[in-house]
Amino acid sequence: MSKKNSMEFINGYVIVKVEGLNTEKFINMAVNNGINLWDIERINFTTTIFKMRYYQYGMLRDIVKRTGVKVKIIKKIGIHFIYKKALRRKVFVLGIGLFLIIIIYMLNIIWQIEISGNKTVDSKIIYESAKNAGLKEGNLKYKLNLRDIEDSILRDIKEISVVTIRLEGIKAKIEVVERKMPPSILDLNEPMNIIAAKDGIVLKVSTYMGKSIIKEGDYVKKGQILISGILTDNQNIPVRLVHAMGDVIAKTWYESVKEVDLNYKYENRTGRVAKKVYYSLNDKKIYLKNDNIEFQKYDKIIDKKLLKIGTLKIPIEMITEYYYEKVYKYKTINYDEAYKIALCEAENEIKQYIPKNVKIIDKKIEKTMGNNKVKVRLLYVAEENICLEQAIK
Amino acid sequence: MKKKNINDFKSRLSESLDIPKDVTFGVPNIKMMGNIEITIENHKGIVEYSQNILRINSVCGIIKVSGKNLEIKEINQEYITINGIFDSIEFVY
Incomplete structure (x- = not known):
């Protein structure tokens, strides 16, 4: 029965209501004229509802005249009627079509590229390499030849041994396996000296190859040869050149001097703020709010936010720039406060340029007061390797 | 008497030629599926x-x-299908 129903839906049928005293006679005459009726339902003594094919509806006219009943179409069902309705609403149908086309187009472009598996290689390099090969956001999926792109990335970046690119919906996932690079081989044939990278007092010398010129406790200057690659015999005649190797641990100093006036100059925000809010996409800016900046001195704070839809990132940034007006003010402070400020400044300055791998042994603070000023000299004593290789000409 | 003879002849013919009786006599063929x-x-x-x-x-x-709740499921020149819950079916001469 269901097959019949679906066929009738395609052909199109109507639900008809008949009102009259002799509906049995009406049905008999209709059937004898070759009209198919189904789902006949007797509502009450005078009304009956049935279904029939739409193209046979015209044949009822003669029968209606002879039996004296009233017929009325309640509902029209079928593709034929939907099609007729659609013709009357062209813009609506056009809208649906356009919507489908846009959806299908949007599903066929790559929106996001995910790179995983890399530990030492920067994601940006892989991304750029993929971009050059043709894989980037906004490209159509079916135009890409993934195997070619993989090959191109492998050729570009030597540190990578395996690349797999998979398209998952609107995402492209790049999975990378890194190659373990062999350690760089020392070219022992090339003669080298070891010189000092910094001033310092030598604490410990260990020589693996070459001849150490310095002893423990020596004071060395920057650029001075520590381990020589020139081997000599007893009469100081050079015999042969070698690649000097060794470690020289030395005591080094990091120093910072700060002077603070008792009439202390400091910055203060006045509380006036100007704001700029804009969306940016590839250097194009769309301003939502753009204040004029009339301040002479200000702190600028930039707040960047990537737009997101669910978990999907869109390459549009919303940027808010805050401009805080500030002025310089003077106030008188006592020696203690000045000393604290100076020490703090000195420590901050040292921390900026001290390397992270050195071991700090000692910290010395010297302060001189007088003449309405506090002078602080901060000295860090550190222990580090000061070796630096230099080729012998 | 004549009609009876014709019916008799038709019956014998249909039996000997293996033609179903609803075709030769035009009697209704009633098929019930449960009630x-x-x-x-x-x-x-x-x-x-x-x-x-x-x-x-x-x-x-x-x-x-x-x-109860009788409903003509389909009707055309050849057959009629009725749905519902039936109590009885009866021939009235």
Whole structure:
């Protein structure tokens, strides 16, 4: 029965209501004229509802005249009627079509590229390499030849041994396996000296190859040869050149001097703020709010936010720039406060340029007061390797 | 007497040639599926139709179907299908 129903839906049928005293006679005459009726339902003594094919509806006219009943179409069902309705609403149908086309187009472009598996290689390099090969956001999926792109990335970046690119919906996932690079081989044939990278007092010398010129406790200057690659015999005649190797641990100093006036100059925000809010996409800016900046001195704070839809990132940034007006003010402070400020400044300055791998042994603070000023000299004593290789000409 | 002879002849002919009797006589072929569906072939139109009683004309008299919520599922020149819950089916001569 269901097959019949679906066929009738395609052909199109109507639900008809008949009102009259002799509906049995009406049905008999209709059937004898070759009209198919189904789902006949007797509502009450005078009304009956049935279904029939739409193209046979015209044949009822003669029968209606002879039996004296009233017929009325309640509902029209079928593709034929939907099609007729659609013709009357062209813009609506056009809208649906356009919507489908846009959806299908949007599903066929790559929106996001995910790179995983890399530990030492920067994601940006892989991304750029993929971009050059043709894989980037906004490209159509079916135009890409993934195997070619993989090959191109492998050729570009030597540190990578395996690349797999998979398209998952609107995402492209790049999975990378890194190659373990062999350690760089020392070219022992090339003669080298070891010189000092910094001033310092030598604490410990260990020589693996070459001849150490310095002893423990020596004071060395920057650029001075520590381990020589020139081997000599007893009469100081050079015999042969070698690649000097060794470690020289030395005591080094990091120093910072700060002077603070008792009439202390400091910055203060006045509380006036100007704001700029804009969306940016590839250097194009769309301003939502753009204040004029009339301040002479200000702190600028930039707040960047990537737009997101669910978990999907869109390459549009919303940027808010805050401009805080500030002025310089003077106030008188006592020696203690000045000393604290100076020490703090000195420590901050040292921390900026001290390397992270050195071991700090000692910290010395010297302060001189007088003449309405506090002078602080901060000295860090550190222990580090000061070796630096230099080729012998 | 003459009609009886013709019927007799028709019956013998259909038996010897293996032709079903509903074709030769035009008698209704009634098929019941439990008490929920009845299909009647070779009907000659509806006489009465209400929710409880349905009377259908045929060669061998009126077939009276009584039951609850009777509904004509389909009707055309060859057959009629009735749905509902039937109590009885009866031939009225």
